[in-house]
Amino acid sequence: MKFIDGGVCAAAGFKAAGIHVGVKTNNPAKKDLALIVSEGDAAAAAVYTKNVVKAAPLLVTKAHLADGKARAILANSGNANACAPQGEENAERSCAAAARALGISPEAVIVASTGVIGQALPVVVIEQGVPALASGLSADGSSDAAAAIMTTDTVMKECAIETQLGGKTVRLGGIAKGSGMIHPNMGTMLCFITTDCAITAAMIKKALLDVVTVSFNRISVDGDTSTNDMCCLLANGYAGNTLIDAENDDYKAFVAALRETCVRLAISMASDGEGATHLITCTVTGAADVAAAETLSKSVISSTLTKAAVFGADANWGRVLCAMGYSGVEFDPDQVSVAFKSAAGTVDVCKNGRGLGFDEALAKKILTEHDVTIAVNIGSGAGECTCWGCDITYDYIKINGDYRT
Template sequence: MKIIEGGVTAAKGFEAAATAAGIKYQGRTDMAIIYSEKPCKVAGTFTTNVVKAAPVKWDRQIVESKQKSQAVIVNSGIANACTGEEGMKYCEETAKEAGKVLGIDEKGVLVGSTGVIGMQIPIDKIKAGITELAKGKKADLASGTEAAKAIMTTDTKKKEVAVTFMAGDTEVTIGGMAKGSGMIHPNMCTMLAFITTDAKISKKALQAAMSSDVEDTYNMISVDGDTSTNDTALLLANGMAGNEKIKEGTPEFDAFKEALHYVNETLAKAMAGDGEGATALFEVKVVGAQTKEQAKVLAKSVVCSNLTKAAIAGHDANWGRILCAMGYSGAQFDPEQVDLFFESCAGKLQIIANGTATDYSEEKATEILSQEKVTAIADLKAGDAEATAWGCDLTHGYIDINADYRS
């Protein structure tokens, strides 16, 4: 696998564009398109929230069918959630307009929305935006970057990544973009992720790869404990790399999964580190566990702890909060066997040995916790399983952003 420059336009046959439709924001782009020269097989995963936005319902029925897709239309600013029959009607109108303007099958047009819940989409602006997107779409990397910027809401930076790998003798590319900053919690989050690949792969293998990988990537991040109405992760494959069809249980499928995991994990970590008001990416590794499930439950409990997140914001080695979060996670372990370490680019320091504090340097701990990426490593010393979760620190900035989000 090789990391390359780019995002959703890195793979063969994919184009993208962004435009300012004036949906909610002024002075910035707020609509994007991803377009494929050839129809794509589609896989996807969606929010577990009982309250599901109209685009989630629309896309899910496409993913669950045999329908192929050539375009994704995304807007930021308004989520099209809790909008009733009218919201679903607007998804249909968006797809019809895109089908007409692009000359493709409207039944396969995917839609995505993110922003304020409860407001109706200004469909006339959406339709006008589609026309502009169709005119401006290009296959260059810059167009992919502009699309990644257009789907941001409270995000402070665009999120994109691309890799190549060999499927037999053929080079295959996977690229992606995402948005996510607040309302982020395991079981997906207020995130939109769009992954494109030129791999020729069976639909069954495509969905299997995406479904399994989400569990270790997007479902292992948290910013604030809120699971959104709009969570969507879509994977589109147009087959234009020209490789032999990838099927489950083959070395090529393993290579595909490895590349997809890198893309998804990179985007997931970027979202966690760009949490609203955050100053640091907070990574929690649980090692030495009896089972992977035990490790995942413990890691997510720590990364979701507001007290722990506040301690990270204050660069305070308050290890008791971490052990406490592990204790109420529901997973069974022996606290008197736990070793705990803090690690960053400033070094690594053991804080707990066998459940009690070591004679560590508070000054060194503060230095380690003052970096942009901080890792807590909890060793249960009970087995060989491990898991990693990602979150961020909790600062006053989070309240500043969310106290008046609608205005």
């Protein structure tokens, strides 16, 4: 298994494109409509936000994926089409436009949106722009598609991986967006994954649900779970491997590759949190089980006070223990040890629930690095888990103070 280039076009039989059509009216230089297409029918599955308020594209996509098949993904940025006038009608019109341009059924199109909530989707510019978008489909189009789904993201998020299944080379690739409104149970994120693996819709649905739990559901930027979260997976079988229709060794190898892909994309979202200057990784060990370790780790990366301390390069480990203490997990505070780590070194700050004398200058140097790890051991249990977040900065307030206007 190795990482390769190509994003969503790394897998055989997939093309992509991204252009500006006018959904984003304030900057014609920014792409705002993406298209990903499989040359043939693909098994498909998706997972969605747990927010009770769901955007129209999610409802339409759920209906379109009832048969476990899809051929294309159409996604716009600049407008969420959530709680908006004619939301589902406009989502269906977007699908129909893509279907006409591609010569496929509208029900074979997955549709997604991201951006401002509550405003009518300018569907006419999408309908007018889709023909040019479709004509620009390319095996090198992943980066254009990745750029077209960005909102407050500062970097494109794409990756691809190659593995061997039954003597056949199988590839997976993904693009994603997500910078703010990110919290466990998925955040304001879109993620589109393609693979040329031959696998049934039932198996990719199971794989996706399992992998999302240990990747996208283990990140947090600001504690807000969005209305538009969606992670979709299309598998067209072009790799020619034996069809995976059960939880055999090939399935396990596929899941391992899918997990690596999703974890990398998830970390890139946490690292690119709105206004962030640090990626925070929290690893909890010694817990009673994985579930306990995960809850504790999530509580630490979601703590506003911990995030602020990392922003200020302040080794305030008390905030870590505080966040763990209100997580709901039972543990013995007198067994807890905490260390801060980065490329600049390691500093132990707490042992057996009590503070240690440590070099403040070294601690500040460690916490000044972009990638910071908070390592916590809470006892002798076998449970461990890693979650990812980011610091909170003045820029986060600036970005979100006037996001709509």
